[in-house]
Structure formats: structure tokens, C-alpha cells
Amino acid sequence: MVVLTYHKIKQKSEFEKQIQYLSEHYQIVDEFTESKTAQRQLIITADDGDPSFYYHAFPILKKYKIPAILFVITDLINSQKAFWWDEFEYYLGREEGNKKAWEVKTWANSKREAFLEELRNTSSKPLLKYKQLTTAQLKEMQEAGIRIANHSHTHPMFDQCTDQELEWEIKSSIEILKDLGFTHDVFAYPNGNYSELAEERLKEFGIKQAFLFDHKIHKSSLNLLRISRLAVNDNTPMWKFKLILSGWHTKLLPITKGFAKLKNKL
Ligand SMILES: [Zn+2]
Structure with a gap:
């Protein structure tokens, strides 16, 4: 199963081309499963709950009737922070x-x-x-098939938090999402940073799935609290978008990075 991660969606036109391509080549779902039929399945996720998702991505997703998961930072909902x-x-x-x-x-x-x-x-x-998304906007999206899920309370790096800080982050975000009727037990690590301790605490508080930000295609039968995701942008050109989806970009990246390093030395 392929999982894509977006952040801000600055423009509609390229995003629409990407969605068109995805809808023709994949079955797009909003829940991670590991069944064999999941091979041609894909999940679209977006981190941080930036308002641009509501203004630019949501109208396109609604038009094509495509689901997605939006991971929100609960302390920012309805705020100007x-x-x-x-x-x-x-x-x-x-x-x-x-x-x-x-x-x-x-x-x-x-x-x-x-x-x-x-x-x-x-x-x-x-x-x-910064005018963040409101409860009403999130609810409107939820009703149209966008899952609103957990991206922590204040977006700290989970591998840099103390046990107490982790507990507060997880408890607060779960409580708020539960109250609002959103998905509290599906989580995306802020910045993708995880640790054994963070994973233990997430499990303890009932988090069932946690997503990384490691630019990889998830391999089956691995830990459901470390689900890999591929990074894309609304301005990723189509040739690169297809390369990323194929998994080849991930494999080529260390080579091109190594090459760039070598070039810098010369
Ligand atoms: Zn984030």
C-alpha cells in the first residue's frame, strides 16, 4: 500500500492533475490495511492541517469523490496561532x-x-x-469523506520530548479529537520523528496506527506504529510524481545525494 504525504497545498491546478492520475491508477482509500488486495491501494494524507488544504485540496478531492486523511495539530484548531x-x-x-x-x-x-x-x-x-482551520471547516470536510486525525497537540519532535511531555501531547490531542468526533487513534509523527519511548506511549494511549515521514513505500507485515510514507508536493512535476509512486525515487535518492556530495568535493 502506498501512502502519500502533502503539507501546504498552494495551488489547485497541479494538484488536480495529480489527483486525476491517482484516481485512474489506484484505488484510493482512507484506512491503512495490509491485505493482499491492498497492493493497488493508496492513501492520500496531509500533515499539519494548513488552511490551504481546505481552500485548494478539498474542492478537488470533493469533485473527484476521493477520500484523504488530514492530520491536525489540536492546539491550533480555531486559533490564530x-x-x-x-x-x-x-x-x-x-x-x-x-x-x-x-x-x-x-x-x-x-x-x-x-x-x-x-x-x-x-x-x-x-x-x-495565522488564521487556522475552524471546527466547522473540519466537520464540513469530514462529512465529505476527509478523515480528520491526530498530529499531536503542539507539534514537538517526539524523539526530543520527555516522558511527561509525550504523555501531555498524546492525552491532550486524543481528548480534543474525541470531543469533536474526529479520529483520535490514527496518528502521524510530527516531522516523522519517533522513538521507542514515544511508540510505547502511543500504544498505551490506544493509538492503533502511526505514520512516519521517511519517503519510503511501506513494506507489509512491519510495525503498524511505523508506517512509511512518500513525500510529495502540489508542485511536484508529473514525471517526478510517477517516479516517486514507483518507489524508484527512494532508491535513487541516496545515489544522487552521494553524487552531489562527491561533486561538492571536486
Ligand atoms: Zn507536521
Whole structure:
């Protein structure tokens, strides 16, 4: 079974071409199964619950009657809070902010949070606001076949969280999703980062399936708390989109990366 991951969907036209192609070549479903008939099945997922999904992806999916899973960050629903990685770009500028956002993903979660809080407090800029999706918009999508599922409460790196932080993240997100009538027990690791401890806690709190972000096609009979996904964008050109779906892109990537490294040395 192939699982695709999108994030922001900035434009409709390329996304529509991709959806058209997928609907002609795959049976698109919204639940991961490991049966043999699942070979030509595909799941479309999108992480973070960016409003662009509602404005650009949802109308196309509805038009073609295609299901998908949207993994949302529960603390952001109905809020004006920005994604924390966007805050880095806002305060530090595009290049520096982007670099920093990657760097802090390797820090202990409390250190990342403290650094961000300091940036907010010391900056002369007003707090960054971003109109997130509302419950009504999520419900509207759910009614039209989009599964709204769990992408944690505040999107920390799960491999950088303490046991207590993990528990709070998992408990809070489950509670909110349950209250709203969404899918609480299907989870996508923020940034794909996982650890043995995180996996144990997810299991304990009743999470049945957890998705990674490792740019691979899932091999059957592996751990259901480590389901592989392929990364795509709404602007991935069609030739590359097909290559990614074939699984060849994953195999070629280390070679091309190695080649780029070699070229840098020369
Ligand atoms: Zn995410």
C-alpha cells in the first residue's frame, strides 16, 4: 500500500492533475490495511492541517469523490496561532529562520520552546498571527469523506520530548479529537520523528496506527506504529510524481545525494 504525504497545498491546478492520475491508477482509500488486495491501494494524507488544504485540496478531492486523511495539530484548531516553524522565518528572516527551524528539531523540546518564547518576547515585531482551520471547516470536510486525525497537540519532535511531555501531547490531542468526533487513534509523527519511548506511549494511549515521514513505500507485515510514507508536493512535476509512486525515487535518492556530495568535493 502506498501512502502519500502533502503539507501546504498552494495551488489547485497541479494538484488536480495529480489527483486525476491517482484516481485512474489506484484505488484510493482512507484506512491503512495490509491485505493482499491492498497492493493497488493508496492513501492520500496531509500533515499539519494548513488552511490551504481546505481552500485548494478539498474542492478537488470533493469533485473527484476521493477520500484523504488530514492530520491536525489540536492546539491550533480555531486559533490564530502560527505554525512554530513559520515563526522562526518571521522573526529571523527567511534563510536564517529556516536554518534555525531545522536546527531546533535536534534540541530537547523544552530548550526549543524556551528559545522560541525568547524570540517572541525580545522581537520588536508583533506576535505572528495565522488564521487556522475552524471546527466547522473540519466537520464540513469530514462529512465529505476527509478523515480528520491526530498530529499531536503542539507539534514537538517526539524523539526530543520527555516522558511527561509525550504523555501531555498524546492525552491532550486524543481528548480534543474525541470531543469533536474526529479520529483520535490514527496518528502521524510530527516531522516523522519517533522513538521507542514515544511508540510505547502511543500504544498505551490506544493509538492503533502511526505514520512516519521517511519517503519510503511501506513494506507489509512491519510495525503498524511505523508506517512509511512518500513525500510529495502540489508542485511536484508529473514525471517526478510517477517516479516517486514507483518507489524508484527512494532508491535513487541516496545515489544522487552521494553524487552531489562527491561533486561538492571536486
Ligand atoms: Zn507536521
